[in-house]
Amino acid sequence: QKRNLFLFIKECIHNVAKHAQADQAHMSFISKGANLVFSVRDDGNGFDLKQSSQGHGMSSLKKRAEDLKAKIRIETDLGQGALVELSMKLP
Numbered sequence: 001q002k003r004n005l006f007l008f009i010k011e012c013i014h015n016v017a018k019h020a021q022a023d024q025a026h027m028s029f030i031s032k033g034a035n036l037v038f039s040v041r042d043d044g045n046g047f048d049l050k051q052s053s054q055g056h057g058m059s060s061l062k063k064r065a066e067d068l069k070a071k072i073r074i075e076t077d078l079g080q081g082a083l084v085e086l087s088m089k090l091p
Contacts (some may be wrong), residue, residue, distance in 0.1 A: 001068060001091060006037075008064040010042045012084050015057050018063040020082065031090070044078025046076040 009027075016025045023045030030037040049058075058074075061084065065072035070088030 004012045004064045004067050005086075005088075007060050007063060008068070008086060009038060009040075011057055011061055011064075015084075016040060016042045016044065016082075019047070022081065035087065036090050037085065037087045039083060041081065041083045046078050046080045048078055049074060049076060060081050 020042045023043035025042040027040045071088040076082035
């Protein structure tokens with residue numbers, strides 16, 4: 001689980017740095033009892049979730065969330081930045 005969580009976070013940061021063209025990005029970790037919520041939000045160019053991409057980033061995030069038995073929420077639109085949030089139970 002540690003590896004999947006680390007690689008999930010790394011992929012999020014990589015996506016902001018490489019693709020978002022953001023001026024600002026905010027990352028947070030919130031622990032609520034036995035739950036962990038990780039989120040990263042940027043004010044970058046956003047993207048269309050319905051459009052397939054050439055890379056493996058989004059599918060990798062979804063697969064890692066599945067492996068962690070976590071919920072993933074992605075909110076974005078062209079020109080509107082992006083939010084990626086992972087909610088999971090801690091072991």
